[in-house]
Amino acid sequence: MFSTSVSRRLGSALAVTIAVALGATACGGTTKDSASNDGGSPAVGKADPNAATKKGLSIAFLPKQVNNPYFTTADNGGKKVVEGLGSTYKEVGTSSGTDTAGQVSYVNTLTQQQANAIAVSAQDPGALCTALKQAMKNGVSVVTYDSDTNKDCRQVFVSPASAEDLGRTQVQLLAKQIGGKGEIAILSAAQTATNQNAWIDFMKDELEKPEYKDIKLVKVAYGDDDAQKSFQQTQGLLQEYPALKGIISPTTVGIKAAAQYLAGSKYKGKVKLTGLGTPNDMRAYVKNGTVEAFELWDPAVLGGIAAHAAVALESGQISGAEGETLKAGDLGTFTLGKEGVISPGEPTVFDVKNIDKFNF
Incomplete structure (x- = not known):
């Protein structure tokens, strides 16, 4: 799932998905002190855009498929941002792009491990909902990127383009x-x-x-x-x-x-x-x-914005409400649209004239 021009933001790098997994309720897991309401997401209107950025957070990326070049690039973009903001990054996931049960299992495990935030690219629109709702109830911030789940099963979706x-x-x-x-x-x-x-x-x-x-x-x-x-x-x-x-x-x-x-x-x-x-x-x-x-579009930008959104949610700078502003460092400043969607920009066309200018 992009509002400055991609080519301008990257200087010369650019580069798409929505779908996720259905699952069991997360088992075990101690509820974190940061849990807020029944859905686990911050209450609308409580965000403070000037709040300090928290450090030492645990941010996990769960792509549709690990070792897929597209998601490797996206997640490395997320890693760079997470570590640059003083938090801890890790990537987990299945080697199959259709293992919805595997994605559910990873969400449950991350919830039990009390991760602060999860950025997930969903394999199926509804399959992860039960697990993600349980994660939010336990205080885990949830961002989807590239491929969305149902809107009430996450707080922010970073869309590749419209x-x-x-x-x-x-x-x-x-x-x-x-x-x-x-x-x-x-x-x-x-x-x-x-x-x-x-x-x-x-x-x-x-x-x-x-x-x-x-x-x-x-x-x-x-x-x-x-x-x-x-x-x-x-x-x-x-x-x-x-x-x-x-x-x-x-x-x-x-x-x-x-x-x-x-x-x-x-x-x-x-x-x-x-x-x-x-x-x-x-x-x-x-x-x-x-x-x-x-x-x-550039998947590294997609992952980077998802990481900024995850840290901003945990820091109380945004809640996922329409009209809020996400400051994403050198990637730009983005206004959250309807249902918490962030769209970085339009796709870029690659052909023989420009393809050597890009490396991802």
């Missing part, structure tokens, strides 16, 4: 590449991923516009953020739809796997591919002509 911007711009990119006509497909992550589904809804809405009357969406396939499955899904799409002109893959794992397949096939340069990817993953495919252009 779902509408991401959905519509990916269609616009592909439409330009295929000359505004032909069959296209979408290669998504998990079928339950809220961010993916929100983007796809806006893609479909964009395709209803008159200028796309000659473009037909033939299928939405799911690779579950698994490289091998995404590769196979790409192969399957091209076998099922031999006239396919383009693929949108709004997932960093999916777009890389699709590019790998296309690069070694007769479809290279003929079937266009765009979506959300990291420059380091996609550089070779842009340079060899497999991919013309794709987009993303």
Whole structure:
């Protein structure tokens, strides 16, 4: 989930998800003294933007998937901020992007360990709610980043960009590449991923516009953020739809796997591919002509803002209420939107002209 321009904030680095896990109530765990109300979140209106920043906090990052390059970059951005603010950082998580039970287990464990705050990228919109509510009841501040859970199961959500911007711009990119006509497909992550589904809804809405009357969406396939499955899904799409002109893959794992397949096939340069990817993953495919252009935001900025939000919640500087201001150091100053959402900015488009300017 971004309000200064990304490119301006990073100077030259930029780079997307919403979905989380359903779970059991956290067992054990002593209630911290900082627990406030029944939901565990600070009471609206009690925040003091001038309160001192607390140090010595324990801040945990729980990504959708550890050892995923995108989340490694995001979480390292969080680590830099947490340690720079004088607190302790750790990352926990599963090696699978669809292990919702595993995410629930980690939330329960962190609650028992009395972590001060958790920053989580949810695998499923509702699956983590019970565990996260128990965490907040025990005084743990909860921030979601990249992929949200239900709004009452966290205090702040740091969004990669607006779902509408991401959905519509990916269609616009592909439409330009295929000359505004032909069959296209979408290669998504998990079928339950809220961010993916929100983007796809806006893609479909964009395709209803008159200028796309000659473009037909033939299928939405799911690779579950698994490289091998995404590769196979790409192969399957091209076998099922031999006239396919383009693929949108709004997932960093999916777009890389699709590019790998296309690069070694007769479809290279003929079937266009765009979506959300990291420059380091996609550089070779842009340079060899497999991919013309794709987009993303900088995941390190996303993780950094999530870390600032977690510390600010624990310090009482924000509560998650609409209209509050989050001061995020050199990343910028952000106003919390409706339901506690922070949006850093619009995605950046990467192509052969600019891709070497970025390193993530």
